Amino acid sequence: MAKQFDALSDVLIRFIETQHMFFVGSAAAEGRVNISPKGMDSLRVLGPNRIVWRNLTGSGNETAGHLAQINRMTLMWCGFEAKPMILRCYGSARTLHPRDADFEPLNALFPASHGARQIYDVALDLVQTSCGYAVPFMDYAGERDVLKKWADDRGADGISTYWETRNQSTIDGAPTHILGRQTD
Template sequence: MGQFFDSISDDHAEWIKKQKIFFVATAPASVKGTVNTSPKGYDSLRILGPNAVCYLELSGSGIETQSHLEENGRITLMLLAFEGGPRIMRLIGRGRVVRLGSPEYNDIISAHYQNPESQPVVNSVGCRGIIMVDVRKVGTSCGYAVPYFDYKGPRPTLLNGFAKKEEEKVTDYWRTYNAVSLDGLPGMRHERMGPEWLGSYHRTALTLDENIVGYEADGPGSSALLMSLSRSSKNWTALIAPRLLIDLVVLTTGICIGVLATRRR
């Protein structure tokens, strides 16, 4: 039988610290938006109090979690017992992004990530921030169908890959792949990306046939947002091309009518 609690108990905290993997689920506000879930590993999750946790955010091929949190803040973390007694635990709450290199980021690193196991992640050029979660509900359920697995160790591939890259290469990766979500929400924003990526954005959705193709933007970040949409989103071309074709036909028709009307005079 599932149970819900208002906070993380000592028993919960002790169990959470033993887990080697957790999953993060977020979604945009739009009913047509793409729901996302991501697995997280390494020594990155920290319990800050009965109603607060955080984890280190490493660069990847997407930016769904950050984009969704910037828009609406909803987030759920799920942990599973792959050994010992069965258990599923969900930490349900509101999250926010702590920017890489900000005073708050540095304070959290100093207070909670000084152990040797976390240093490869903290010092990785691919670390792009911290996700802070205000835990408003803790849910537990049986986990009777969760299979047993033997933990062999962390997979080093991601950290090894970033170890071969210079900071500017990672920054360019952010510009190319982390600037917008799958639904066109603004994503990664950091001063390393340049001033054009730091603008504020309106949240007014631009839709085509009930599909979100972007968001109306203002401020210095607007041009960067549209550039990234056109460069990194395959759906953007597919969705916007029909509209451009229609506009071109209408424009051409209007010009032809105008020319014919002028000649008749």
């Protein structure tokens, strides 16, 4: 039932654009595999083999730490509404931090946020669809504003402090480079 493609078609791009959430998977060579749900207005398809998504400050920073070790990422969407389908996009990603020159032009594609932590510029090398027949129907009830309020309440200085105290390493202790690469 699975079908594989070299790139996203217009039909698959429209499917992505109608989804309210997606999942990100990453892993280092050793340690835990991270699968994280993402929502809000945080993803753009920039071409048949290019997706960018903005990572907002949150409890963990696993993806950045994993990509610093092994550059691979999987994005996944599930058709919870009318069309039963699972879409996976496999590829590699550039991690861009606010200090990087390419960050701001891509960040401008999204609503302003104090919590913008990284942008992942994903180059797709495989796209796969599968049936999704076992995925339940779920109704979309709206966006949560908790993360936005949390970041707004802290402001830029509070977010920087959070990065320093909570986002410098993965749960397995790998560096995320949120504050820059350390030199010997």
